[in-house]
Amino acid sequence: MTLSSNSVPPQSSPITKGTFVATASGSDDPPPPVRGTVNRLLWWIIPANFSIFVIWGAIPGILLPQQIANLDAENKVANLAIAATIGALAAMIAQPIAGQLSDRTRSRFGRRAPWMLLGVLAGGLALVGLAFANSLVGITIAWTLVQISYNFAQGPLSAIMPDRVPVRRRGTFAALSGIGLMVGALGGQILASMFLGSIAAGYIVFAVFAVVMLAIFIAVNPDHSSRDIVVEPFRLRDFVGTFWINPVVHRDFFWAFTGRLLLYTGYFSVTGYQFFLLTDYFHVADPATVIPVLGLLSLAGILVSTILAGPLSDKLGRRKIFVFASSTVVGIALLLPWIWPTIEVWMVFSLISGLGFGMFQAVDTALVSEVLPSAKSFAKDLGVVNIAATLPQTLAPGVGGLIVLAFGYAGLFPVGIALSVLGAFAVWPIKAVR
Numbered sequence: 001m002t003l004s005s006n007s008v009p010p011q012s013s014p015i016t017k018g019t020f021v022a023t024a025s026g027s028d029d030p031p032p033p034v035r036g037t038v039n040r041l042l043w044w045i046i047p048a049n050f051s052i053f054v055i056w057g058a059i060p061g062i063l064l065p066q067q068i069a070n071l072d073a074e075n076k077v078a079n080l081a082i083a084a085t086i087g088a089l090a091a092m093i094a095q096p097i098a099g100q101l102s103d104r105t106r107s108r109f110g111r112r113a114p115w116m117l118l119g120v121l122a123g124g125l126a127l128v129g130l131a132f133a134n135s136l137v138g139i140t141i142a143w144t145l146v147q148i149s150y151n152f153a154q155g156p157l158s159a160i161m162p163d164r165v166p167v168r169r170r171g172t173f174a175a176l177s178g179i180g181l182m183v184g185a186l187g188g189q190i191l192a193s194m195f196l197g198s199i200a201a202g203y204i205v206f207a208v209f210a211v212v213m214l215a216i217f218i219a220v221n222p223d224h225s226s227r228d229i230v231v232e233p234f235r236l237r238d239f240v241g242t243f244w245i246n247p248v249v250h251r252d253f254f255w256a257f258t259g260r261l262l263l264y265t266g267y268f269s270v271t272g273y274q275f276f277l278l279t280d281y282f283h284v285a286d287p288a289t290v291i292p293v294l295g296l297l298s299l300a301g302i303l304v305s306t307i308l309a310g311p312l313s314d315k316l317g318r319r320k321i322f323v324f325a326s327s328t329v330v331g332i333a334l335l336l337p338w339i340w341p342t343i344e345v346w347m348v349f350s351l352i353s354g355l356g357f358g359m360f361q362a363v364d365t366a367l368v369s370e371v372l373p374s375a376k377s378f379a380k381d382l383g384v385v386n387i388a389a390t391l392p393q394t395l396a397p398g399v400g401g402l403i404v405l406a407f408g409y410a411g412l413f414p415v416g417i418a419l420s421v422l423g424a425f426a427v428w429p430i431k432a433v434r
Helices: 038-071 073-103 113-131 136-158 160-164 167-193 197-219 236-241 252-271 272-283 291-316 320-339 343-369 373-384 385-407 409-426
Strands: none
Touching: 038 073, 038 113, 038 136, 038 160, 038 167, 038 272, 073 113, 073 167, 073 272, 073 373, 073 385, 113 197, 136 160, 136 409, 160 167, 160 343, 160 385, 167 197, 167 291, 167 343, 236 291, 236 409, 252 272, 252 291, 252 320, 252 343, 272 343, 272 409, 291 320, 291 343, 291 409, 320 343, 385 409
């Protein structure tokens, strides 16, 4: 049984034993901010998320494929699949570990800040290494370190919502968080196209930007001290067991994970190959000329749907209908370039998929935060849920590469459509959230 925020007795530190960390679940309101109001945090999450996701938009989709193509154009698809799969597998494991460590961290700066800062600093160094890598082995190692490091920042950052945002504001927070996430991912593609002639410079610019923005976020939005929390003894068996989501014990948590996994797998199985789709499927002579346009179209769709869907889900008190609709829209968008394989239709896809994915990011994040079992393990549990986002990036390059080699690029689309539609239906069995 959990206590609501109104029933938690006032104490000098609201995240000690017997208060929020020990008693709350994802459906409980957290203690008030150390400084300012929740509104301050709502707006600052945009640049914080942007600084990390601009890297995920720029590198795996644009700069890394170009770097690998420069190395060996003939084997670029297979080599990208190797580097991307290994890196994403490392990321999948890193985020729950980072979450577990931050959940258990005692610090005057709180549980999350030390790991966020350490993650972006280590990630910056790894990006410098990637900038000067000149072999497939070197690129793969450096990219893997980049994935691990930035996930050590991203994991604790994702726990900010259940840690600090009241339930009634989480749709709005998720919308603003989603704006930073998706504008970063798509803006990264646009910015990356400007660095195709100087990939190393792009890596360094993104590294410095992330360090600066996360440091400012931490300074402006301080957390409660966690020096007095009482952590339970670490048991490796229990931690390993968290990677298995029991569909009977944590039914809602399981279906939230499954819905996200299916949609992300469907989406990334196609968009993960955008650079090669442009060159080999749509026959665009110079992808750098159209990537900014595609990014802006996606961004337009994302901003419209995110701004509307998040606050509207708060007002209506409903999440599932928005997640269902968003998954369906992404599936429909994937149908268009399969039927009409032209660059103009890919532009239409970018806009429509942006509408669907923006709606999904705005609402699904809030939905997931409300089915978390315990405040003791918010970051670790979110890390496990985020496997649903990183696992597709692990599987998609390898599986997508096999599909391309066997059936051509057109084979990617029916797989993406089927998985997206299944993701839509996966949210209906959730009972704790309307």
